Amino acid sequence: MLCLACPTNPEWIPVATANPDLILLDHAHCEKKAAFFALTMINRYPSRTRLVKDLIGLAAEEIEHFSLVITELEKRGLTLTRDPGCDYAKMLHEHVSGNEPKRMLDFLITGAFIEARSCERFSLLAKHALTEDMRALYRSLFESEAGHYRLYTDIAREYYPFDHVKERLQELSLIEAEIVKGLPNKPTMHG
Numbered sequence: 162m163l164c165l166a167c168p169t170n171p172e173w174i175p176v177a178t179a180n181p182d183l184i185l186l187d188h189a190h191c192e193k194k195a196a197f198f199a200l201t202m203i204n205r206y207p208s209r210t211r212l213v214k215d216l217i218g219l220a221a222e223e224i225e226h227f228s229l230v231i232t233e234l235e236k237r238g239l240t241l242t243r244d245p246g247c248d249y250a251k252m253l254h255e256h257v258s259g260n261e262p263k264r265m266l267d268f269l270i271t272g273a274f275i276e277a278r279s280c281e282r283f284s285l286l287a288k289h290a291l292t293e294d295m296r297a298l299y300r301s302l303f304e305s306e307a308g309h310y311r312l313y314t315d316i317a318r319e320y321y322p323f324d325h326v327k328e329r330l331q332e333l334s335l336i337e338a339e340i341v342k343g344l345p346n347k348p349t350m351h352g
């Protein structure tokens with residue numbers, strides 16, 4: 162599926178579905194950080210017009226998703242708590258090159274992997290969440306996260322040779338798989 166080199170450990174599914182409130186709280190932060198990451202990329206690479214235009218659209222969608230999840234939290238009588246941070250994203254970003262032009266490519270590909278893993282997790286929750294309203298929520302988000310994965314890889318192909326992008330996608334897919342395998346099965350979107 163997508164560019165992922167390993168599927169999610171099936172043991173994550175019962176942990177996630179048994180804790181829908183914790184999953185939603187973490188999910189809210191994921192949507193907020195996805196928007197923030199897109200805006201940060203625009204801030205870093207303002208003269209890359211294709212990147213800027215595509216990521217304005219992506220940031221707007223992620224803000225919509227953030228708002229949707231906040232509404233879902235409210236319905237459940239929950240309020241957003243402080244973001245404890247995400248080990249998955251931190252570990253993935255440790256592999257981003259410190260030097261351009263590779264740095265921009267690595268940021269785009271790590272963005273693609275975070276979207277791809279979210280998309281895979283949404284597809285699992287769309288099947289296995291314990292209530293129909295939760296399954297419907299994740300079904301509605303699944304497609305757009307797949308689109309976000311494609312958007313990051315398309316931007317990468319706009320600015321870098323096809324083979325170069327393919328090679329780095331393969332390298333980082335193996336790194337991403339090792340990170341995912343090493344994380345405990347917590348009730349978080351990427352845990």
Ligand SMILES: [Fe+2]
Pocket residue numbers: 192195222223226306
């Ligand atoms: Fe999203």
Ligand SMILES: [Fe+2]
Pocket residue numbers: 195223276305306309
């Ligand atoms: Fe997304």
